[in-house]
Amino acid sequence: EVQLVESGGGLVKPGGSLRLSCEASGFTFNSYTMNWVRQAPGKGLEWVSSISSSGDYIYYADSVKGRFTISRDNAHNSLFLQLNGLRADDSAVYYCARDAYGSYSFDSWGQGTLVTVSS
Amino acid sequence: QSALTQPASVSGSPGQSITISCTGTSSDVGGYNSVSWYQHRPGKVPKLMIYDVSGRPSGVSNRFSGSKSGNTASLTISGLQAEDEATYYCSSYTSSSTRVFGGGTELTVL
Numbered sequence: 001e002v003q004l005v006e007s008g009g010g011l012v013k014p015g016g017s018l019r020l021s022c023e024a025s026g027f028t029f030n031s032y033t034m035n036w037v038r039q040a041p042g043k044g045l046e047w048v049s050s051i052s053s054s055g056d057y058i059y060y061a062d063s064v065k066g067r068f069t070i071s072r073d074n075a076h077n078s079l080f081l082q083l084n085g086l087r088a089d090d091s092a093v094y095y096c097a098r099d100a101y102g103s104y105s106f107d108s109w110g111q112g113t114l115v116t117v118s119s
Numbered sequence: 120q121s122a123l124t125q126p127a128s129v130s131g132s133p134g135q136s137i138t139i140s141c142t143g144t145s146s147d148v149g150g151y152n153s154v155s156w157y158q159h160r161p162g163k164v165p166k167l168m169i170y171d172v173s174g175r176p177s178g179v180s181n182r183f184s185g186s187k188s189g190n191t192a193s194l195t196i197s198g199l200q201a202e203d204e205a206t207y208y209c210s211s212y213t214s215s216s217t218r219v220f221g222g223g224t225e226l227t228v229l
Contacts, residue, residue: 045208047218088154103170105170110164
């Protein structure tokens with residue numbers, strides 16, 4: 001069974017930093033592109049970033065480019081998102097999501113971790 | 120990276136069919152057969168319902184179908200059931216190798 005478990009969320013002040021983690025199990029992690037998707041309170045889903053299976057190809061939404069960094073550790077089946085320069089509008093539930101093999105669709109999702117940016 | 124355009128809400132009675140549209144541009148929806156649809160119920164994790172415009176993952180009811188014409192993709196739910204009540208999101212791959220979601224459509228089963 002595919003499992004994605006996020007951690008690392010919490011309350012942080014504007015301008016602060018957090019590092020989110022996503023631990024994967026139940027599939028061959030190093031064969032899949034992985035993503036971060038977020039949902040702000042009362043808002044819709046927003047794609048944040050993706051990283052290819054090898055880590056060679058990385059993409060970001062304009063809203064986070066230059067502030068967030070995605071990475072992965074295939075040896076430890078883990079995905080990360082470093083959040084710097086946090087703003088109030090970054091407050092959201094952050095989901096780790098797997099690309100379906102050979103498709104640009106998100107076929108497995110974690111339960112999410114809540115990030116709250118507030119003074 | 121403008122969000123894809125979806126109607127804010129749709130409704131239907133049990134047994135009826137409804138269609139949710141998702142409009143983008145030639146740089147996303149119209150340019151690739153990479154549109155997917157997600158069902159999101161409150162307190163739950165988003166669930167993939169349709170991939171690659173019209174593909175249906177194993178375990179998803181055949182009452183759900185997808186299509187695309189030009190820059191607009193559509194999700195149709197036939198034989199509407201109370202359990203279908205949720206918010207539905209479309210998503211597309213883009214020419215910048217990024218992804219974009221629609222704003223979401225809240226489905227109410229009357």
